[in-house]
Amino acid sequence: MASEVFGRLFGVLLEDEQFVEKARKEALSVQLVHSKPDCRIFVSSEGVVLGDDVPFKAAITLKMSCDTAHALWSGRLLVPAAIATGKVRIRGRIAKVLELVPMLQPAFDSYPTIAAEAGVGA
Numbered sequence: 001m002a003s004e005v006f007g008r009l010f011g012v013l014l015e016d017e018q019f020v021e022k023a024r025k026e027a028l029s030v031q032l033v034h035s036k037p038d039c040r041i042f043v044s045s046e047g048v049v050l051g052d053d054v055p056f057k058a059a060i061t062l063k064m065s066c067d068t069a070h071a072l073w074s075g076r077l078l079v080p081a082a083i084a085t086g087k088v089r090i091r092g093r094i095a096k097v098l099e100l101v102p103m104l105q106p107a108f109d110s111y112p113t114i115a116a117e118a119g120v121g122a
Contacts, residue, residue, distance in 0.1 A: 002039040002066045003050045005118045006032065009073065010041060010048045012110045019103050020045050028100065031058035034066045060092035060100070070120065073111035 013019045022028070029044035031054060042049040042058060049055060064072075068087045071077035079101050082088040090097055 001118060001120075002034060002037050003041070005114055005120060006034070006039060006041050006069065007048055007050050008114050009107050009111055010043045012114075013043070013104065013107050014045075014047060016106045019106065022103055026096075027059065028096070029056070029058040029060070030100070031061040032069070033061065033063045034069055035063075036065045036067065039066065058092070060090065060096055062097070063089040063091075070115070073108060073115070075108065 024045035029042070032039075032041040032043070034040070040050070040052055040054075042054040044055070044058075046055070064082070064087060068077065068082060072079060072082060072088075077087070079088070079098070083090065083094065083097070
């Protein structure tokens with residue numbers, strides 16, 4: 001279920017022309033590695049890939065539990081706080097991650113609906 005929820009969430013971003021344009025311009029790609037349950041998502045301007053078969057090495061890798069991801073997307077945990085407390089571990093430039101956050105607004109806006117439709121509680 002986690003793959004389904006987060007896959008759908010990042011699909012929302014790929015419908016946002018500003019996100020796709022900036023991701024393409026910046027050569028931005030992200031590998032999200034979630035645990036409990038295990039779930040891997042690769043996102044680039046070319047699309048979303050679920051699972052281990054990534055098309056190329058991501059510019060940024062984020063590791064966190066699914067509970068942490070849920071708290072982030074729900075707005076109960078801010079990205080800088082999650083990084084500072086070690087709830088989110090980053091491989092890549094932290095500045096690039098912080099630059100990415102404002103681009104994610106369409107996903108933040110869509111997450112409550114996507115989570116509710118999947119039966120994931122607040």
